[in-house]
Amino acid sequence: MTDAAELRRRTQELLAAYPPGETDRLDFLGARFDAGLAWVHYPEGLGGLGAPRRLQAVVDAELAAAGAPDNDPRRIGIGLGMAAPTILGFGTEEQKRRFLRPLWVGEEVWCQLFSEPGAGSDLAALGTRAVRTDGEEGEWVVNGQKVWTSSAHLARWAILIARTDPDVPKHRGITYFICDMTDPGVDVRPLRQITGEAEFNEVFLTDVRIPDAHRLGEVGDGWRVAQTTLMNERVSIGGMRIPREGGMIGPVAKTWRERPELRTHDTHQRLLRLWVDSEVARLSGERLRQQLAQGQPGHEGSGMKLGFARLNQEISGLEVELLGEEGLLYEDWTMRRPELVDFTGRDAGYRYLRSKGNSIEGGTSEVLLNIVAERVLGLPSEPRTDKDVAWKDLAR
Numbered sequence: 001m002t003d004a005a006e007l008r009r010r011t012q013e014l015l016a017a018y019p020p021g022e023t024d025r026l027d028f029l030g031a032r033f034d035a036g037l038a039w040v041h042y043p044e045g046l047g048g049l050g051a052p053r054r055l056q057a058v059v060d061a062e063l064a065a066a067g068a069p070d071n072d073p074r075r076i077g078i079g080l081g082m083a084a085p086t087i088l089g090f091g092t093e094e095q096k097r098r099f100l101r102p103l104w105v106g107e108e109v110w111c112q113l114f115s116e117p118g119a120g121s122d123l124a125a126l127g128t129r130a131v132r133t134d135g136e137e138g139e140w141v142v143n144g145q146k147v148w149t150s151s152a153h154l155a156r157w158a159i160l161i162a163r164t165d166p167d168v169p170k171h172r173g174i175t176y177f178i179c180d181m182t183d184p185g186v187d188v189r190p191l192r193q194i195t196g197e198a199e200f201n202e203v204f205l206t207d208v209r210i211p212d213a214h215r216l217g218e219v220g221d222g223w224r225v226a227q228t229t230l231m232n233e234r235v236s237i238g239g240m241r242i243p244r245e246g247g248m249i250g251p252v253a254k255t256w257r258e259r260p261e262l263r264t265h266d267t268h269q270r271l272l273r274l275w276v277d278s279e280v281a282r283l284s285g286e287r288l289r290q291q292l293a294q295g296q297p298g299h300e301g302s303g304m305k306l307g308f309a310r311l312n313q314e315i316s317g318l319e320v321e322l323l324g325e326e327g328l329l330y331e332d333w334t335m336r337r338p339e340l341v342d343f344t345g346r347d348a349g350y351r352y353l354r355s356k357g358n359s360i361e362g363g364t365s366e367v368l369l370n371i372v373a374e375r376v377l378g379l380p381s382e383p384r385t386d387k388d389v390a391w392k393d394l395a396r
Contacts, residue, residue, distance in 0.1 A: 002051040011062040079110035104343040111155035130162035138212035152201035166392040174222035178214040234244040249278040309358035
């Protein structure tokens with residue numbers, strides 16, 4: 001059985017064979033994957049060694065101490081946090097070997113084609129259609145529109161859910177695919193946000209052809225596959241590992257210490273409360289990661305994501321108020337299409353505006369409250385009149 005000492009030995013062997021200061025970044029990352037040190041809990045040959053998930057920290061600490069490069073996880077977060085665990089759980093062996101290595105190394109960026117203009121909070125109501133052709137190649141032809149798609153302008157691949165059977169209730173007629181974003185039928189258009197940037201996109205799919213070999217899971221079982229993606233998404237958003245005073249609370253605490261002339265009794269009390277709430281959230285995230293190391297993510301990730309959104313919005317509001325007139329300034333309204341979201345590297349105005357999206361992206365706070373109520377607390381479900389109605393008969 002692989003233990004911490006064995007992982008340290010393997011990590012040192014990797015560093016000796018591929019010295020970080022002398023090795024191309026992608027070559028080093030590829031060698032790390034091949035050595036099973038990318039995701040140690042993944043199977044051998046797929047970036048791991050079948051080791052306990054908690055031992056990943058041993059590898060990461062050794063590599064960080066040696067100054068080894070990382071795979072820029074913020075840039076490829078959708079691939080790492082959502083696509084990879086779904087492919088591992090439902091993909092064929094061929095799919096796992098084709099997609100996981102370039103995904104982890106960062107050679108191929110992924111995006112998520114889930115939400116639609118008429119199916120956001122009620123995702124299972126999606127209307128994008130995938131129709132199977134009768135040809136020998138076994139293709140699916142997809143038509144529809146997706147929206148709120150982060151990184152679609154950078155992505156090589158997308159995880160996609162589409163309706164394959166409109167004659168059954170909405171949750172049962174969905175199939176999960178891997179979509180090639182370079183297909184000529186894929187049209188990515190920027191959505192300019194309140195920040196002035198367009199990290200989001202809307203994506204139009206016109207006769208996009210997807211081989212059946214790029215289907216994840218069984219036909220019609222896409223909703224079950226998507227639940228794996230969504231649970232991992234919420235864990236990756238709400239359960240990120242951060243140091244004390246990391247995240248949004250850091251810049252506010254720094255301003256408080258360095259600018260005593262800005263302090264008031266009211267802002268002092270609010271900062272104390274939010275600092276404590278941030279520390280509770282940080283420690284809760286650590287506990288969630290420890291639980292995750294023992295098995296699959298549960299619905300507790302939804303609660304973490306809820307807290308993440310609330311805290312970010314309250315902290316950024318306090319920061320703007322603390323800065324007074326300075327808080328009304330905004331550094332740059334230039335239309336850009338960024339590669340990642342950088343909360344702490346920008347000014348207070350950006351943090352305030354961008355955090356408004358935290359209660360929408362990755363599952364709206366209203367939907368997550370229902371999930372926590374029903375699946376964590378065990379409260380009765382809300383009445384649903386459309387549960388047994390065929391999707392084609394739903395009022396739209």
